[in-house]
Amino acid sequence: MSDKSEHTELTAAQKSRQGVIYGLAAYLCWGFFPVYFKSVKVVPPLEMVSHRIVWSLAFLLLLITWKGAWPGTIEVLKRPKSLGVLLITTILIATNWLVFIYAISVGEVLQSSLGYFINPLVNVLLGFLFLHERLERPQWISLGLAATGVLYLAIQYGAIPWISLLLALSFGLYGLIRKMLHVEPLVGLTVETLLLMPIALFYLVQLNQKGTGIFLTHGLTLDILIPMSGVVTAIPLLLFAAAGKKLRLATIGFLQYITPTMHFLLAITLFGETFTHTHLISFMFIWAGLVLYSVHAYRTMRA
Numbered sequence: 001m002s003d004k005s006e007h008t009e010l011t012a013a014q015k016s017r018q019g020v021i022y023g024l025a026a027y028l029c030w031g032f033f034p035v036y037f038k039s040v041k042v043v044p045p046l047e048m049v050s051h052r053i054v055w056s057l058a059f060l061l062l063l064i065t066w067k068g069a070w071p072g073t074i075e076v077l078k079r080p081k082s083l084g085v086l087l088i089t090t091i092l093i094a095t096n097w098l099v100f101i102y103a104i105s106v107g108e109v110l111q112s113s114l115g116y117f118i119n120p121l122v123n124v125l126l127g128f129l130f131l132h133e134r135l136e137r138p139q140w141i142s143l144g145l146a147a148t149g150v151l152y153l154a155i156q157y158g159a160i161p162w163i164s165l166l167l168a169l170s171f172g173l174y175g176l177i178r179k180m181l182h183v184e185p186l187v188g189l190t191v192e193t194l195l196l197m198p199i200a201l202f203y204l205v206q207l208n209q210k211g212t213g214i215f216l217t218h219g220l221t222l223d224i225l226i227p228m229s230g231v232v233t234a235i236p237l238l239l240f241a242a243a244g245k246k247l248r249l250a251t252i253g254f255l256q257y258i259t260p261t262m263h264f265l266l267a268i269t270l271f272g273e274t275f276t277h278t279h280l281i282s283f284m285f286i287w288a289g290l291v292l293y294s295v296h297a298y299r300t301m302r303a
Contacts, residue, residue, distance in 0.1 A: 019246030023255040026239035029232075031262030034112070036232055037104040038271070040225050043214045045101040047207060048229070051215065052097060053200035055230025057193040063234075064190055072187045082183060083191070089177050090192040093237075096170040103163050109267035110279065114153075115167030116260035117286050121146045121293065122172035123252060130176055133248065138296035142289040149285030156278040175252065178241055185241030189234065251297075257290060 040048060064073055076082050103112040121143050127133035154160045178188060207213035215226050244252060264283075267273040 015246045019243045019251070020255070022239045023243035023247060023252060024258070026236040026243060027255055027258035028262075029236035029239070030259040033100070033232075034104055034109050034263055034266050034271070036225075036228075037101055040222060040229075041105045042218060042222070043226065045098055045105055046203070047214060048101050048226075049094065049098045050200035050203045051226050052229045052233045053094070053193055053196045054204065055227045056233045057190070057197050057230070059230040059234050060186070060190040060193055063186060067186065069184070069186055069190075072184055073190055076183055076187055076191050082181065083195075085177060085181050086183070086188060086191050087195055089174055089181075089188075090195045092170045092174040092177070093192065094196055096167060096174065097233075099163055099166050099170070103167075107271070107273060108163055109263055109271055110273050110275065111161055111163040112167060113260045113263035113267055114150075114161060114283070114286070115164035116171075116256065116263060117283070117290065118146055118150065118164060118168040119172055119260075120252075120256045121289060122168045123175060123256070124293065126172050126176045127248070130180075136296065138292050142293035142296075145289030145292065146286045149282040149289070152285065153278060153282035156282075175240070175244055179244045185238050185245065189237055189241060193234075257294075 037048070043051070064070055076086070100112055103109065124133075124135065124139055125143060128135045150161060150164070178185075181188065183191075204213065204215075214222060216223055243255075247255075268275045
């Protein structure tokens with residue numbers, strides 16, 4: 001092997017290790033999200049999403065200034081095609097935020113857990129459909145088992161678990177599009193948040209004028225926790241975007257088990273949500289699919 005190929009291989013290995021570290025950090029942060037959002041559940045979901053947008057932008061602008069990334073940000077703002085794509089990712093991530101906060105506020109952490117358990121397999125399917133990542137038989141079986149689990153839950157409860165499906169699809173598509181877009185993670189997230197900011201700020205101003213806003217009216221604890229939503233939101237998204245640039249979508253899906261597992265444990269222990277027999281059967285199908293996929297992915301990586 002030539003020196004050049006050895007250098008390339010080493011660089012690829014380093015890139016992969018960095019991606020794994022970024023991914024682990026992002027999913028651990030997201031795993032604790034229910035604890036944070038339970039602490040601010042008095043804030044209505046739409047108001048909380050608006051605060052996340054405004055405070056995230058404030059935090060991101062500080063980062064942009066600190067890193068000297070304004071030239072790259074302005075360049076993206078001048079490219080209509082990139083702006084159009086980022087508008088789509090903006091809508092997807094805002095939808096994900098709103099649905100997730102709604103799930104926490106109404107005591108449906110188990111549904112959010114189910115959605116993020118499904119998400120890794122959604123990533124595998126999206127990688128196959130859009131990135132031409134080849135799927136082998138164990139992966140197809142994994143997708144089938146997950147679909148069976150969701151279908152069983154829908155039949156037993158007489159309703160589609162829309163929270164789970166919307167969380168999985170919105171975040172899966174967000175990750176896919178951001179992976180395909182050649183924009184630096186910090187710049188991309190800043191532009192996304194900037195696109196949402198006028199709407200969010202207008203809504204918060206309206207609440208303030210009506211005297212129905214929560215911020216600065218419900219005590220010091222909330223007045224500290226609400227602005228913290230900017231840091232809480234931006235850091236894991238930046239880590240996730242950085243991981244997405246360095247890892248295959250299937251590998252990201254593998255790491256993503258961390259978040260739903262933490263949500264699941266929090267739901268049935270700390271939050272006291274009821275875990276029924278129907279939940280058990282549905283989750284067992286999905287877990288079986290994830291185990292099969294994980295074993296296959298592990299063997300593939302070893303090979």
